[in-house]
Amino acid sequence: MAVLEGAVTYANLLTLLALGLTLTYITTSVPNFAQGSFAVFSSYIAYFVYQSTKITPYFSIPFAVFFGGFIGVVTYIIVLKPLIKKEASILILMIATLAWDLILLGFIGIFSESVSKLLGTYASKFIFPYYLDYKLFGIQGIFFSSTLTVILSLAILFFLLYKTKFGIAMRASMENPSLAEIMGIDVEKTRLFSWFLSGAFAGLAGALLPFKQEIVQATGQIIIVSIFAASIVGGLSTLLGAVVGGYLVGLSESLITFWLSKFFGVSILVYSKAVSLIILVATLLYIPQGLASINWRRIVWHLKH
Amino acid sequence: MAFEALISSILLWFGIYTILSLSLNIEYGYGGIPNFGKALAVLVGAFTTGAIVNRILIAIYSVKAETITQASGFMKSTVDQIIASNPLYGFAILLLALLLSAFFGAIIGALYILPSAKLESDYLAITLLAIAEIMFMVTYYDTSLIGGYYGAPVPDILAFVPGEYREWFFVALVMFFAFATYLFVERTLNTPYGRVLRAMREDPTALQFAGKDVMWLRIKTLAFSSAIASMTGVLYSYYTGNVVGIVNLFARVNWTFFPFLMVLLGGMSNNRGVLAGVFSFVVIWRLIDGYKHEIAEFFHLPFDVNWLQYIIFGFLMIAILYYRPEGIIREKPIETKPMVELKTRRLEKV
Numbered sequence: 251m252a253v254l255e256g257a258v259t260y261a262n263l264l265t266l267l268a269l270g271l272t273l274t275y276i277t278t279s280v281p282n283f284a285q286g287s288f289a290v291f292s293s294y295i296a297y298f299v300y301q302s303t304k305i306t307p308y309f310s311i312p313f314a315v316f317f318g319g320f321i322g323v324v325t326y327i328i329v330l331k332p333l334i335k336k337e338a339s340i341l342i343l344m345i346a347t348l349a350w351d352l353i354l355l356g357f358i359g360i361f362s363e364s365v366s367k368l369l370g371t372y373a374s375k376f377i378f379p380y381y382l383d384y385k386l387f388g389i390q391g392i393f394f395s396s397t398l399t400v401i402l403s404l405a406i407l408f409f410l411l412y413k414t415k416f417g418i419a420m421r422a423s424m425e426n427p428s429l430a431e432i433m434g435i436d437v438e439k440t441r442l443f444s445w446f447l448s449g450a451f452a453g454l455a456g457a458l459l460p461f462k463q464e465i466v467q468a469t470g471q472i473i474i475v476s477i478f479a480a481s482i483v484g485g486l487s488t489l490l491g492a493v494v495g496g497y498l499v500g501l502s503e504s505l506i507t508f509w510l511s512k513f514f515g516v517s518i519l520v521y522s523k524a525v526s527l528i529i530l531v532a533t534l535l536y537i538p539q540g541l542a543s544i545n546w547r548r549i550v551w552h553l554k555h
Numbered sequence: 556m557a558f559e560a561l562i563s564s565i566l567l568w569f570g571i572y573t574i575l576s577l578s579l580n581i582e583y584g585y586g587g588i589p590n591f592g593k594a595l596a597v598l599v600g601a602f603t604t605g606a607i608v609n610r611i612l613i614a615i616y617s618v619k620a621e622t623i624t625q626a627s628g629f630m631k632s633t634v635d636q637i638i639a640s641n642p643l644y645g646f647a648i649l650l651l652a653l654l655l656s657a658f659f660g661a662i663i664g665a666l667y668i669l670p671s672a673k674l675e676s677d678y679l680a681i682t683l684l685a686i687a688e689i690m691f692m693v694t695y696y697d698t699s700l701i702g703g704y705y706g707a708p709v710p711d712i713l714a715f716v717p718g719e720y721r722e723w724f725f726v727a728l729v730m731f732f733a734f735a736t737y738l739f740v741e742r743t744l745n746t747p748y749g750r751v752l753r754a755m756r757e758d759p760t761a762l763q764f765a766g767k768d769v770m771w772l773r774i775k776t777l778a779f780s781s782a783i784a785s786m787t788g789v790l791y792s793y794y795t796g797n798v799v800g801i802v803n804l805f806a807r808v809n810w811t812f813f814p815f816l817m818v819l820l821g822g823m824s825n826n827r828g829v830l831a832g833v834f835s836f837v838v839i840w841r842l843i844d845g846y847k848h849e850i851a852e853f854f855h856l857p858f859d860v861n862w863l864q865y866i867i868f869g870f871l872m873i874a875i876l877y878y879r880p881e882g883i884i885r886e887k888p889i890e891t892k893p894m895v896e897l898k899t900r901r902l903e904k905v
Contacts, residue, residue, distance in 0.1 A: 281677050283684075332877055340677050341589050342876055345815060348591070349872035352812055356865030363858035468804040472692065475685045482681070520696035527689040534682055535673055 253508050255393050259462050261500025262396035265493055266403060266455040267473070268480035270448035272492035274322075275481070276424045277444040280330060280343045284351035285477055286470030288325075288449050291358050292318045292456030293465045297376050298365050307378045308395065311457045318453020319446040325350055326445040351470070358467050374467065378460040392461040399454060404493065407447070420444065472523070476503065479526035483533045485540020494541055499526050561845045563722050567794070568837045570729035571787050572817060576829045577740045578784040579814045584823035585749060586776050587756030588671070589680035592687025594810035596781040597801055598694065599663050600788015603656035604709050605701035605798035608648065612710065624702040631708045631796075638714040645712035649793060656785040664781025665774045672770050684811075691806050706799035709792050725794050732790065736783060741826050743779075750889055752776065753824065808865065813840075816872050822882025831883045840864070 271285045292314040299310035329350045333343055366373040384391035411417040420440040423430040427437050480499040484491025507522040582588045613630045620626035638645040670682050694700050701707050716724045754762045759769045792798045821832020847860035
């Protein structure tokens with residue numbers, strides 16, 4: 251049970267991260283290698299807010315969300331927009347996000363070590379221990395919090411995209427940017443907003459991640475492979491795909507390795523990320539457009555006949 | 556003394572990164588293959604030294620210990636003594652490691668590029684990065700392979716050299732290999748092979764129409780370049796005396812990002828440009844690293860200057876991409892014999 255609980259929590263957070271990655275991929279067509287560092291930087295912000303207020307780690311969520319959104323916006327304005335204007339190729343843009351990831355790693359290091367000095371605690375490595383979390387029906391609160399977070403985020407996102415005028419503009423510029431521009435939509439504005447949202451989702455995930463695992467400066471570099479796996483499995487071009495992929499990769503990473511550990515012993519647990527790699531490569535080779543591209547109705551029809 | 560150490564470290568890294576960047580230049584500069592998992596080839600080198608050559612030596616001297624880290628430590632002390640009295644033995648170990656790593660590097664490189672049969676550009680880059688990252692994670696967290704985060708000591712192949720000269724001996728050794736690689740790569744790329752690679756970068760479909768098997772070309776290229784790159788893993792492991800310098804969580808920065816930075820800084824698809832890029836980068840990098848305590852004290856920085864380095868090099872990369880994507884030295888057409896003849900004929904006419 252505890253395994254399933256942890257797996258769902260992890261899958262929830264991965265879904266948030268994959269959602270952000272897919273969102274910016276749809277609007278800007280850049281696979282963002284810095285998505286993991288967006289989250290981890292926000293984790294450090296959350297830790298700093300918690301350490302200085304000592305209320306509860308949940309109190310720091312809004313700070314982390316706004317900080318994440320801020321980094322997202324900065325990424326687009328300083329790094330990507332100038333290069334896109336110069337019509338840089340997609341590989342050049344990817345190298346730029348790799349460089350930006352390194353810059354963020356530098357800032358994370360500086361921030362964490364300065365905070366250590368400032369607060370007199372060791373802040374380079376940390377978790378939110380279980381006693382900081384609430385308990386409900388004997389289950390750790392993070393399980394409910396992260397689930398609720400995903401539901402709320404999805405509800406807000408769908409309300410925004412389908413019920414507001416700005417959302418319609420945003421969907422239009424996702425579908426066909428040049429046509430949307432002709433119709434008088436400010437595509438730059440919608441792009442910028444998508445980067446804010448993407449960063450905010452990462453910040454949200456980052457604020458909750460320390461409940462689940464230890465955060466070190468390089469955690470973003472480690473988690474990015476799982477984020478890509480989740481986004482690609484679902485199909486990089488649909489938001490629904492990110493949700494499906496997030497749960498598929500998140501759950502299988504924990505559950506498959508747990509199941510394997512019954513046969514091969516606990517040493518197999520370090521191979522959990524290899525599961526997401528295998529899923530990633532298999533998807534790319536057999537269904538490169540992701541699960542969302544499969545025509546399920548046709549498969550069902552074939553099965554029936 | 557400090558100055559001397561600075562010079563030797565600049566030369567050492569210049570040698571190591573020359574080999575690695577030349578290899579990346581074959582793939583990315585000439586062939587246009589976005590190998591975002593460059594570090595994997597370096598890991599193959601470290602793996603060969605730490606996991607394979609070490610195990611061979613452990614078996615020869617029948618060392619008994621619980622873990623590979625311990626066993627390697629015991630083996631090292633025995634082997635170091637032998638090397639101290641017999642230098643040839645040290646060179647033999649180095650040569651064995653280099654040959655084995657070139658062999659494994661070629662095989663792994665060929666297998667690793669297979670997804671490119673179906674993928675291209677961003678999807679390919681993500682896949683290659685993911686494969687390399689996972690391999691690093693596995694070797695880092697699974698301590699039974701090459702010691703993981705405990706590391707695995709490797710024999711000092713220069714144990715016969717007195718301590719104070721070892722650094723310079725190693726610098727000479729690395730520079731020798733770097734120079735040999737440069738000559739070799741320069742020769743190999745000034746052939747029809749080099750021109751086909753450039754054609755693949757510009758338009759793989761057109762090349763296919765010209766009757767070339769692009770997939771086979773990519774496999775050959777990755778096997779060739781990974782064999783070269785794996786040498787750096789071997790040399791660096793033997794230099795530091797442990798594999799932890801490579802098997803760690805910052806591998807992507809040191810063994811993938813920095814080579815990309817150097818190749819783009821110097822100028823893609825041109826080996827002299829790569830040398831210029833490597834040299835400029837290494838000088839800046841070692842100067843910051845050599846004086847990091849002074850810098851931290853001078854500015855009263857409450858953190859390690861390494862973090863500042865990441866920011867500086869990240870911005871340098873973005874600045875290059877924005878202001879000078881062609882690098883310090885621009886790409887030139889390859890001078891084939893007919894082209895040279897044509898030029899001289901034109902000059903004669905004038």
